[in-house]
Amino acid sequence: MTFQNTLEFAKKLDAADSLATYRNEFHYPQVNGKDVIYFTGNSLGLQPKRTQKFVDEVMKDWRELAVEGHFYADKPWWDYHERLAEGLGKVVGAMPKEISVMNTLTVNLHLLMVSFYRPTDKRFKIICEEKAFPSDQYMLQSQVRYHGLDPKDAIVEVKKRDGEHAWRTEDIIKKINETGDELALVLMGGVNYYNGQVLDMKAITKAGKDEGAFVGWDLAHGVGNIKLNLHDWDADFAAWCSYKYMNSGPGNASGIFIHERHLGMEDIPRFEGWWGTKKETRFLMEPEFAPIETADAWQLSNPPILSIAPYLASLEIFDEVGMDALIEKQKTIVAFLEFVLQEIDKEVDSTFEIITPEARGCQLSVFLHGEGKSIFDYLMKNGVITDWREPNVIRLAPAPLYCSYEDMFRFGQILKAGIQGK
Template sequence: MTFQNTLEFAQQLDAKDKLFKYRKEFHYPKVNGKEVIYFTGNSLGLQPKRTQAYVDEVMKDWRELAVEGHFYADKPWWDYHERLASGLAKVVGASPKEVTVMNTLTVNLHLLMVSFYQPTAKRFKILCEEKAFPSDQYMLQSQLRFHGLDPKDALVEVKKRDGEHSWRTEDILDKINEVGEELALVLMGGVNYYNGQVLDMEAITKAGKSVGAFVGWDLAHAAGNVKLNLHDWDVDFAAWCSYKYMNSGPGNASGSFVHERHLGKTDIPRFEGWWGNKKETRFLMEPEFDPIATADAWQLSNPPILSLAPYLASLELFDEVGMDALLEKQKTITAYLEFVLHEIDKQVESSFEIITPKERGCQLSVFLHGEGRSLFDYLMKNGVITDWREPNVIRLAPAPFYCSYADMYNFGQILKQGILKK
């Protein structure tokens, strides 16, 4: 497709967009009385309008049924989380029994590492990407110290090459083979939060398994954003937050994946709680844990229903649209945003450098050479909600559910005005 940097062309694309109608399904903040151009779905997705009804239903059941809501609500609370499994499975490429919803992202990664990081004198190292998201860094370092290991010796970081902004798959695979029999776990971010790069999860998983390591993924920026096939890729475990591209609300519950070959085992290392016990015997209050033969076995406590209700509302949207349609628009709208950036770059003295490689989801991370925080502030004051990363990077994520092609054009014009006003 040959793009044009005109409002008319952008509106033509919107007219052909099968997902355009879904913009009406979301609430938008307003600046100066106008709906914003929202580029931060990679931090917090917009609220679906249908969310309110799902939350109100729970509040009504609580008000009218109280404790009986666990069993007699229209969506009984005791198995409420099971309603999310089918939709989530489609998003991450799994079977419903391999996914569950519980806790929050870093909590779940810690819990999953209980099962999948069991260091020995010979095999004890963990491999991750250089400058992983801080929470992952803290988690990995604390896990190593918990096991009596020094992160300086046991944590292996794959670095980018000098002068490059993204990782090369061959460098990751080479490092896995180099660490070899000492490698206990590969745990990386499937989509890097800073540069937006999508790692080759299939190839990395295969390489990690080939040297005898477990392989897990932090999918915070991947779930609902990129194509995932966790089961077919033979991933051991994964976890993701639900409030970014999944639009479930701030700090909401996390999704988790455990491959089916690890399910139904009573001897797997695991922190256990009563909601992971089989439903048939849960309320018998037996002293011995009897795990559900699904990923629910990793649950500890009864699920937070008021958190799951918005997640279920969002998953209904994903089920209506399907990941294939979202990915198709994601590819086109991100390419159009890239085109607009290059067109504006030709018209101003500043220079934009897109540091996100072609292996990407819908995020573009852009170095604004010659610009400072004042440009970001200008964008925010003029209705463009984006985010800033030092030293001078803005992250732009045109989420396909609620961003339009006209948004991309209008953003370009606001960006241009902000630069020229210096």
């Protein structure tokens, strides 16, 4: 497709967009009396309008049934979380039994490492990416120290090549092979939070498995954003938050994937609680843990129903749309945004450098050479909600469910005005 940086062309794209009506499914903040252009779905997704109904249902059941809501609500609370498994399975490429929803992301990664980081004298090293998201770094370091190891010895970071902004798959696989039989775990962010790069999870997973290691993925920026096939890729586990591209609300419940080969095992190392024991015997209060034969065996306590309700509302939208249609628009709208940036770059006395490689999802990370944080402040004051990362990077994530092509054009005009008017 040959793009044009005009309002007329952007509106033509919107008119042909099969997902355009879903824009009306979301609430938008307003600046200067107008809906914002929202580029931070990679941090917190907008609220779906139907969320209120799902939350109100829970509040009504709590008000009218109290404790009996666990069994007699229209959506009984005791198995409420199970309603998410099938929809999430479609989003991440997994069987419903491989999915559970519980806790929050870093909590879940810690719980999963109990099962999948089992260091020995020989095999104790973890491979992760250079400058992983800080929470992942802290989690890995604390897990290693818990086992009496030194993070400097146990954690192996894969670095980008000098002068490059993205990782090369061959460098990651080379590091896996070099670590060899000392490698216990590969745990990386499937989509990097800073540059937006999508790693070749299939190839990396195979390389890690071939070396006899467990392989897991932090998919905070991946779920609801890119095509995933966790089961077929043979990953051992994964975890993700729900409040970015999945639009479930601030700090809401995390999802986990555990490959079916690890399910139904009574001897797997695991921190356990009563909500992970078999439903048939849970309320008999027996002293011995009998794991559910699904990923729910990793649950500890009653699921947080008021957190899960918005997740179920959002999943309803994803199920209606389907990941294939979502990704088809994602590719086009991100390409159009890239084109707009390139066209504006020709018109202003600045240089934009897109550091996100072609292996990407919704996000473009852009160096604004010659610009300071004042341009970010200008964008925010003029209704463009975006994200600033030091020293001079803005992250732009046009989520296809609620961003329009006209948004991309209007953003370009506001950016140009901000640079020219400084």
